[in-house]
Amino acid sequence: MTVMTTDLIMHGSAGTRVAAELRDAILAGTYPPGTRIRQEDVAGRHGASRVPAREALRLLESEGLVKVVANTGAWVTSLNLAECEEIYQIRERLEPLLLRLNVPLLTPEQVDGLDALAHEMERSDDVETFLHLDREFHLSCYTEATTTMLHDTVLRLWNRTQPYRRAYTTVFRSAGDRSAHHEHHLIVSALRRGDADEAERVLASHIRRTRLELARHPEIFDAPAAQPTRADAR
Amino acid sequence: MTVMTTDLIMHGSAGTRVAAELRDAILAGTYPPGTRIRQEDVAGRHGASRVPAREALRLLESEGLVKVVANTGAWVTSLNLAECEEIYQIRERLEPLLLRLNVPLLTPEQVDGLDALAHEMERSDDVETFLHLDREFHLSCYTEATTTMLHDTVLRLWNRTQPYRRAYTTVFRSAGDRSAHHEHHLIVSALRRGDADEAERVLASHIRRTRLELARHPEIFDAPAAQPTRADAR
DNA sequence: TGACGCTCGATTGGATCCATTGTGCGTCAT
DNA sequence: ATGACGCACAATGGATCCAATCGAGCGTCA
Known part of the structure; x- marks a missing residue:
């Protein structure tokens, strides 16, 4: 085995x-929270042995996307409402700074x-494209600063709540959209004027409102999604 | 080899x-920033093979304590002034919340x-005990909240700047001590009164003053400390 | 004498094999 | 029938071995 086609220069x-x-895959929703992930499956699916597979799982664990239990296995992280709110509280403090x-x-x-993205979002009615555009809008606000650690931290926070944003959007799509769109345009306006204070304020209340x-x-958090202790991985 | 004395139940x-x-070891200053870390050394020193050694290095990399370059090696992370200030800016937003x-x-x-710790700090003149007490004071403020992610994030930020707090304290020990002690007591006072707003304010300006x-x-950041590209690890 | 290129050594990355552990099921006794 | 015990299987953890890669030092040539 180990075909090693080397069809692409591997950096890293x-x-x-x-x-x-x-x-x-996790962010795309392929593995919902609570899904068991076996090392061998990962290895097989991504053309590697179990050593890098395990390495990947530990990496994702440190990002909070996966929970690894010693000698037992790995699961996609599930969050409860309190943990989700915690992340939004952190974002409420960090993203305005960023x-x-x-x-x-x-x-x-x-x-x-950014303005174009905000408008495109208003027109979108598909859940996945909406999620994508929302993420794109916010993260595009953060591309220029060279503050790597802050950027990474924020990115990890976004990633950890991704499944729950998907669940929320799927079920209550139209709920807060009006406010969200309004706030996005307020952010664009503040950015255009170079008004950092206003931009901070709007973004903070935007995140806060989403949390509330x-x-x-x-x-949304009720279903712990049947955690197979040692069984299948889908 | 592999004596495997099993003198202690290993959890995890x-x-x-x-x-x-x-x-x-890194936090204790045994490996200063820029130090090369070889997998085999780690393995030998901690009684394991290179597989868990490499795992440990990747873990510490995700915490920002170590920088791993593919196919090349691992080094203890060095920060420049800008990166250090970035961390303090993040702390300035997160720790008041926590x-x-x-x-x-x-x-x-x-x-x-906490009050006792603050007083003990005023009496200490040794750098290491001062560092320890300062860390102890601040982190002891955060033990009760169940916000794991926020707590972990803050802890990582503390860890990443530890070598530079040590360097600063070593060289300019007496500089800002007066202000720091005063602020610590102000925090204790606010905590005693249960005044969250005041506690937030004082802590934010405490961190801000330290950053400035x-x-x-x-x-302190000038010496890149001779990065041996492939040489010793001490 | 300096710059380029090549080879060799040292070190990391990965695959396979073995040990360990936890889970689930079957059996047996009550 | 139900509970507890024990065994067998499956998945993880770790060690060793092999391959790949980078760097340094040396030699050659301009």
Whole structure:
């Protein structure tokens, strides 16, 4: 075995690549929270042995996407409402800072792009494209600052709540959309004027409002989704 | 080889244990920033093979304590002034939140303990005990809240700047001590009164002042400490 | 004499094999 | 029939071995 086609120059170890692919799969919803992940499956699916597979699982665990129990196995992380709110509270403090650092660096063209994204979001009615555009909008606000650690931290927080944003959007799609769209345009406006304080304020209340709205629908977190202790992985 | 004395029940994989020991060593200053870390050394020193050693290095990398370059090696992370200030900016936003969540949960006895720590710090003149007490003081403020992710994030930030707090304290020990002690007592006072807003304010300005003071001494970061590309690990 | 290129050594990355552990099922006794 | 005990299987953890890669030092040539 081990065909090793080498069809692509591999930059970085295989564990990193496997982790990236697995991360994408989890974020895409292929593995919902609570899903058991077996090392051998990961290895087989991504063309590697169990060593880099295990490496990838440990990596994703440190990002909070996976929970590894010693000598037992790995599961996609499940969050309860309290943990989800915690993440939103952290975001409420961190993202305004990150946005502030980006304000003086964003070009007018980039702000135009954000405006376009905000409008495109209003027109979208598909859940997946909405999720994608929302993520794209917010993360595009953060591309210019060179603060790597802050950026990474925020990215991890987004990733950890991704399944729950999907669940929420799927069920209560139209609920807070009006406010969200309004706030996005307020952010664009503040960015255009270079008003960092206003941008911070709007973003903070945007995240806060989302958190409160989420808290109003705890039923999303009810189903622990049948945790097979040692059984299948789908 | 592989004596496997099993003198202690091991909870969790060896990689986790090795990572913990290595982390302690880095925080203790045994491996200063820029030090090369070879897998085989780690394995030998901690009684394991290179597999868990590598696992430990990847773990510490995800915590930001170590930088792993593919097919090349691992080094203890070096920060420049900008990166250090970034961490302090993040802490300035996160720790007040974490403190606020703890305010209603801290018992009067715990606040007394904090007060004792603050006083003990004033009397200490040894760098290492000062560092230890300072860390102890701040982290003891955060023990009660059940917000695991926030707590972990803050802990990682502390760990990443540890070598630079040590360097700063070693060189400019007496500089900002007066202000720091004053602020610690203000925090204790706010905690005693259960005044979350005031506690937040004081802590934020405490961290901010520390950051500004650090920025006034960029010479700490000057020495990249001779990065041996493939040489010794001491 | 300096710059380029090549080879060799050292070190990391990965695959396979073996040990360990936890789970589930079957059996037996009550 | 039900509970507890024990055995067998399956999945993880770790060690060793082999391959791949990078760096350094040396030699050659301009």
